[in-house]
Amino acid sequence: MWLLLALLPALPFMSKFYLLLAFDALLFGTIAMSLDLLMGYTGLVSFGHAAFFGLGAYASAVLLERGIVSLWACLLGALLVVGLYALVVSFFATARRGIYFALLTLIFAEVVYTFFRYTQTFGGSDGIQGVPSPRLIGDVAIDTPLRNYYLVLVYLGLAYLACRVLVTSHFGRVLVAIRENEDRTRFLGYDVQRYKLAVCMISALLTGLGGALYPGRSAFATPDLMLWTVSGEFIIMVMIGGLGTLAGPVVGGAFFVLLQEKVSSYVDWYFIVIGLVLIFIVLFMPRGLLGVRDLLGGRRWRTTA
C-alpha cells in the first residue's frame, strides 16, 4: 500500500493538478485519522478540530510571511500555538462527556474562528495570502506539487505509525475501556481524565501539524479553514471510512476529497451528493467503507469494535 502511494506520482497521467489533489487527499486523511483517536477509540466526538487545523495553518503562514521559511520552524510554531490552545480546550472539555464535550469543542473553535475572522493583524476574512514555500534544509524549498506530495506522504506514514503504536499500547487499551465504560475504568483505578486529556492533546497536535503543512501547498491560510462546518467535514471523513480503524479514516478522507473534486467537476450541487452519501452511510453501513471489506469476508484491517 505504502509502495503504491510512493509510486503514485510516477503514473503518466499524474499532472500537477492531480498531485495537489493527492496531497489534499492524504492530508485530510491524516487529519481524519487523528480525529479517529478521539471518536473511534475514546468515544469523544470533537466538533472543534477545524480550529486545530486552522491554527496550525495560521502559525505556519505567519512565520512564512515574516520571512522565517524553515519548515521545522513552522512545525515547531504550530506545535506551540496548537498545543497551548489545545491544552486549554482539552482541560475543560474532557471534564464533560458526550454532547457537552462536542459542544465545548465547537464553541471554543468558534471563538478562534471569530477572532481570526475579524482581526486585521491576521488579514481578517481574507486571511494571509501569498506566503512563500517553506525550506526543508538550507535552500531546498518544498515548492513543487511533487515535493509537497512526498512531504505529506512521509507525514502520513509517521502519524500512522505513531497512532498504530498508541492504540496497540496499554494506553490505547485504556482509551477503548473509557469508550466502553468510563465509570468502570475509573473504578479500576485509572485517572480517566488524564487519559482523555492526553489523547485530546495528541489528536490536536497531529491535526495542527497537518495544518502547518497546508500553507506550503496553498500559499494561504484563511479563517474559513476553521469554520465549524469544516469540523463537521472531518467527522464525515471518519464516518465514511469507519470508526476506530485508523486506516479507515485515511481512506475516508481521501474518498471525501476525491468525491468532492469529481462530483464538483460535473455538477455544482456536489454538497447534496456528499450529504446523501453521508446519510446513506449512517443508515446502511455504519461501519464505513472498511466495514464493507469485513462483509466481503476479508478482515485485513484491525478493528476494535
Add this chain to the structure above:
Amino acid sequence: MDYLVAVLLPQLLHGLVFGAALGLLALGLTVIFGLLGVMNFAHGELYMLGAYAGIAVVGATHSFWAALVVAPLAVGAIGAVTELTTLRPLYRREPLYGLILTFGLALVFREGARQIWGGDMRRIVPPFTGSTPLLGMTYPNYRLFLLAASSLLLLAIWLFFTRTRAGILVRAAVQDAEMLDGLGVNVPRVFTLTFAGSAALAALAGLLLAPIFTVYPQMGVEMILLAFIVVILGGMGSMGGSVIAAFVIGLAQSLLTLWMNPQRVAIAIFAIMIVILIVRPRGFFGREGVLE
C-alpha cells in the same frame, strides 16, 4: 433620561423581539432533543427553508399572511418525511449517529435551497410599515407585531403542552418513551408529528424574522449555534428553560452591542456559554446528570 429613551429602550425592545423569535427556534430543538436524544443540526436549515418557502408563497400570492400559514405547513411536511425516512431507522442506535445524520441533512437542504433560489441575499417586504409612538420614542410596527405574534405563539405552545392530551403525550414521551409505548400509545407517530411540529416552528421563526434580517442559504448556520447555546443555557430538554434562555440571550446580545462591536459580542456570548458548560452544564433548569 434621553439616553434611556433614545438608546437603551429601543435596544431592550430589539432584544425582546429577537429573543421571542429565538425562543420559537430553540423550543423545537429542545423538544427534539428530549424525545430523540439528538442535537438536530438540520434545525437551522428548516429555519432557512421557512424563510425561502415564505418568499415563494409571497411571490405567488402577494400575501404575507398566506405565507405565514403555508410556509410552516410545507416545512412541517418536509420535517415529517425526513423523520420517517431517515431518523426513524436510527431510534435504537447511539445518538452520535443521529447527530451526524442531521449534519448530512443540513448539507442537502442548504445546497438544495441554493440550487432552487440562488445564493443571493434576499429580503421579504414587511406586511406593514410605519411606526408607533411608544414610551417617548417610536418603534417599527412590524417589530411590535413580531414580538406580539411570537409571544402569543409561545403562550399557545405552553397551553398545548399543559392543557391538551396531545401535548401531554409528547411530554410523556420525553420522560419515558418505552413506558408510553407499553401503555399502548403509538410512540413513533408521536415522534414524527413532534418532529414535524418542531420543523414548522423553526420555519415560522425564519419567516417572521425574514423582514428584519436577510435571507440567504447559509442563514441557518449562524442561527443554529445561537439556538444550541439557548438550549444548553436553558437546560437540555427543558422547554420553559429554553424560552427564558432565549430572552436572556436575545437581551444580552442586543444590550452588549451598545458597548462592543458585533464580533466582540459574539465572543462574549461564546464565553458565557463556555463558562456555563464548565460550571453548570445542565443550564438553568436541566435535570441533573442528563448526558453530563
